Amino acid sequence: MNSKLKKYYPLLPVCVAYLILFLVGRNVTGIWQLVSTLLFYCALGQAFNIFLGMTGYVDFGYVAFLGVGTYGMATAVTGLAGYEGLGVGVIVIGFALAVIMATLLSMAVGAVALRLRGAYFAIATIGVNEGFRYLIEGANLWNGSSGMIFTAELNQILGRDLAGRVMTFWADILVLIIGVAAAVVTLLYMNSKIGYALTALREDEDAAKVMGIHVTKFKIIAFITSASFAGMVGAASWALKTPYVFPPEVFEIHYTIEAIIIVMLGGAGTLMGPLVGALIYGVSKYYLSIFLPGFQLFIFALVIIVIIVLFPEGVVGVLKGKTRNNRLKQLIL
Amino acid sequence: MIFEQLMGNIVQGLILGAVYGMATMGLSLIFGVLKVVNVGHGAFIMVGAFITLFFFNTLGLNPLLAIPVAFAVGLAIGLLFYHTAIKRLLNAPELATLLATFSAGVLLEESIKLIFGSEFRGYNWDIGNIDLGFTALPVSKLYACLGSVLIALLLYIWFNRTRAGTAMRSVVEDSEGARVCGVNVQGAYAMSFAIGIGLTVASGVLLTMFIPVGINPYMGGGYTLKAFVIAVLGGLASPYGAFFGGLVFGFIENTSYTLFALLPGVEPFALTRFLSFMILLIILLIRPTGIIKAK
Amino acid sequence: MSLLRLENVTKQFGGLVAVNNVSFEIKEGEFLGIVGTNGSGKTTLFNVINGVFFPEQGRVFFNDMDITRTPSYKRAPLGIGRTFQIPRPFASATVRENIAVGAMFGTMGKQLNVDQSLEVADHVIERMGLGKHRLKSAGLLTPVEKKLMEIGRALAMRPRLLLMDEAMAGMHPNDIDDMVEMIISIGKEENIAIVAMVEHIMRAVVGMAEKLIVLDQGEKIVDAPTDEALADSRVVDAYLGKSGETKDA
Structure with a gap:
């Protein structure tokens, strides 16, 4: 029993970090905007880590899942605005739709791309966000390039007061919950056969196959899980916080870059990594935008190269190595 | 009418295709020799475009003169990047080089943005048209096409007629065997990487003849995608395959644009870009065995 | 009854015939040695088997089931385990986790949960004498330790057939003796058929093998009980006579 429980100790620092973030945000005036951004980065990193970190595969089109998640929520809100009395139920349906759409897209992409190895996978994904964006624009899906604005529908469904609270507060709390949920799922995977299979295939895919691991199956599990969390992040952080969606914005490769920075900075494949990466990235980006505006990405691109060359295991990876024979070690995963 | 338009598309497509092909040779060369995918490919093309702008707008020189300079700049960037990062990552998991080249691309984009700003720019090098009856061909584009063919030929000669080129080919065939036969594999890696980047930056000069006002620090992303489509069309590890892949792709792109324009209610530009992505997926889907070489 | 049977197997790469029309069989619990120089098609043969x-x-x-086109990940649960010429540990995972992966996806994979698999791993670690490296990252082991770990990982699968590719290369002769002895005793205890592939006629391996197959340029040239095989003139020519010295023998 005790050892069963011990497996979940690493969640403790994760929850404490989120709690501190929340309390700081509530009690320090004028800081909620920053906290909200940090929560977004945490959830984004935690979701992306399930794929990039655990499989070692790079999905350059990852932002597409946030994009379709945003469209999922947008579709639910605009489509159901006319039905009286659904209220918050619409939001629930929106999340379900976001997850379904992200899952379907990840299955379509995964069916092709996950049969390919390493570099070829990356090549196949690099156009997913652009491809999907141009499909929406080109074939005039969801209003094509004019996008969708659904503030009015959101007001209609939730009432003006609640809709306002959702945009400024509850959406962020939902992002927080999604981030924690992604961390819990990460840990569950790590403690299950899925985690062992993913570690094996990340380290040596051929050897993993010979050991009896159906590598494609496990890659798809990680891919779909990661994509559905991304869909939820898109639905909460983009659709609910700012109730409009334009294809060039939600399929912008910039967000994939940020996700990569966060995961690699913190430590790919670790539980705490994305959180640590997100906090470092978010806070330093915030201050850089004040003191060195315009230089943020320049600096982070350099940082990423340095990390990949010198510390490929990231901050948490380095810490993990240092605490190996220490009581702290069971808290760091 | 449609027929004439299509004829025009074919000619324009092949001319653009030759340049596309040349713009992909560097990618294929680097993959062929080092097994590294340069995910930041488009950003290197963008650097070439900015060098051209500088030549034409600031110095008032003929843009074609920018080609050797762009190649030299590319060589320098390639060597620097190889020795600081790529060299140390060749034995690391694939993820490392993918993310490193990707970040290098971002770094270049951001550097250029900080120096020149992010607005769209262009230049106007009007040196007349050749009228073919069904289409008018700007002479500048013709130069770009001829330049591409010439560079491809030079690369071919260099590969097949020089010692260094032969050494590099032997590394592509069998790096272990080449090592045993006394080829300086490390040197061949560095040289291929530098030449690959040099070719890519130089191709940026030629591509500017086709985009009068489309030069911007973030213009590269689209070219990265196109280069991947072209590279898998022609076989990812073969620079000459890439050249012919470019011809095919230029033709497909130009023709499909015309055909999509006939459909009501769609945006042909966006659909053409979607199509190029679909081509990529389809090739990877139907020919994964042909493309992934079993060890 | 034969455990594994190959019938006229041919594998080509481009124009190169790596394995040419090879047939043989292994009985349950048998210890078979496959001898062949570099490039004789040994590794390809292993790759076809698994x-x-x-x-x-x-x-x-x-087991009389046609597995010619069964993907490799489905063969492990049937009971085919393998080690590699150059060890391929899952470097970032610990020795314990590496070996547990074997148990998790091997023949007992369906019955064992993660904790039980880790228990199996602990038994194997003890048996292989890897106790003090239990929680070390596999990537940090010495080459010999990596080999031991890899054999342990394959044994944790509870295989019926264990394919060992040059398992002894680069090891000290004394270590080889100990290891071969241990592997054979485990093989007998658990009724595992073992195919050991070696480049030279090594005393340790050949001495223990019940049957010897000699490969030359993709073709099987000898397939006989060990003493007969060693007396065969072709073997003598290829391995003993021409080189003028008896490597490892």
């Missing part, structure tokens, strides 16, 4: 490559011609049977 499904990394499918042969162009011929068929592979395991």
Whole structure:
């Protein structure tokens, strides 16, 4: 029993970090905007880590899942605005739709791309966000390039007061919950056969196959899980916080870059990594935008190269190595 | 009418295709020799475009003169990047080089943005048209096409007629065997990487003849995608395959644009870009065995 | 009854015939040695047996089941385990986790949960004498330790057939003796058929093998009980006579 429980100790620092973030945000005036951004980065990193970190595969089109998640929520809100009395139920349906759409897209992409190895996978994904964006624009899906604005529908469904609270507060709390949920799922995977299979295939895919691991199956599990969390992040952080969606914005490769920075900075494949990466990235980006505006990405691109060359295991990876024979070690995963 | 338009598309497509092909040779060369995918490919093309702008707008020189300079700049960037990062990552998991080249691309984009700003720019090098009856061909584009063919030929000669080129080919065939036969594999890696980047930056000069006002620090992303489509069309590890892949792709792109324009209610530009992505997926889907070489 | 049976297997790469029309069989619990120089097609043969490559011609049977086109990840649960010429540990995972992966996806994979698999791993670690490296990252082991770990990982699968690719290369002769002895005793205890592939006629391996197969340029030239095989003039020519010295023998 005790050892069963011990497996979940690493969640403790994760929850404490989120709690501190929340309390700081509530009690320090004028800081909620920053906290909200940090929560977004945490959830984004935690979701992306399930794929990039655990499989070692790079999905350059990852932002597409946030994009379709945003469209999922947008579709639910605009489509159901006319039905009286659904209220918050619409939001629930929106999340379900976001997850379904992200899952379907990840299955379509995964069916092709996950049969390919390493570099070829990356090549196949690099156009997913652009491809999907141009499909929406080109074939005039969801209003094509004019996008969708659904503030009015959101007001209609939730009432003006609640809709306002959702945009400024509850959406962020939902992002927080999604981030924690992604961390819990990460840990569950790590403690299950899925985690062992993913570690094996990340380290040596051929050897993993010979050991009896159906590598494609496990890659798809990680891919779909990661994509559905991304869909939820898109639905909460983009659709609910700012109730409009334009294809060039939600399929912008910039967000994939940020996700990569966060995961690699913190430590790919670790539980705490994305959180640590997100906090470092978010806070330093915030201050850089004040003191060195315009230089943020320049600096982070350099940082990423340095990390990949010198510390490929990231901050948490380095810490993990240092605490190996220490009581702290069971808290760091 | 449609027929004439299509004829025009074919000619324009092949001319653009030759340049596309040349713009992909560097990618294929680097993959062929080092097994590294340069995910930041488009950003290197963008650097070439900015060098051209500088030549034409600031110095008032003929843009074609920018080609050797762009190649030299590319060589320098390639060597620097190889020795600081790529060299140390060749034995690391694939993820490392993918993310490193990707970040290098971002770094270049951001550097250029900080120096020149992010607005769209262009230049106007009007040196007349050749009228073919069904289409008018700007002479500048013709130069770009001829330049591409010439560079491809030079690369071919260099590969097949020089010692260094032969050494590099032997590394592509069998790096272990080449090592045993006394080829300086490390040197061949560095040289291929530098030449690959040099070719890519130089191709940026030629591509500017086709985009009068489309030069911007973030213009590269689209070219990265196109280069991947072209590279898998022609076989990812073969620079000459890439050249012919470019011809095919230029033709497909130009023709499909015309055909999509006939459909009501769609945006042909966006659909053409979607199509190029679909081509990529389809090739990877139907020919994964042909493309992934079993060890 | 034969455990593994190959019938006229041919595998080509481009124009190169790596394995040419090879047939043989292994009985349960048997210890078979395959001898062949570098490039004789040994590794390719292993890759055909455990499904990394499918042969162009011929068929592979395991327990009388045709597995010619069964993907490799489905062969492990049937009971085919393997070690590699150059060890391939899952470097970032600990020795314990590496070996547990074997248990998790091997023949007992369906019955064992993660904790039980880790218990199996602990038993194997003890048996292999890897106790003090239990929680070390596999990537940090010495080459010999990596080999031991890899054998342990394969044994944790509870295989019926264990394919060992040059398992002893680069080891000290005394270590080889100990290891071969240990592997054979485990093999006998658990009724595992073992195919050991070696480049030279090594005393340790050949001495213990019940049967010897000699490969030369993709073809099987000898397939006989060990003493007969060693007396065969072709073997003498290839391994003993011509080189003028008896490597490892």
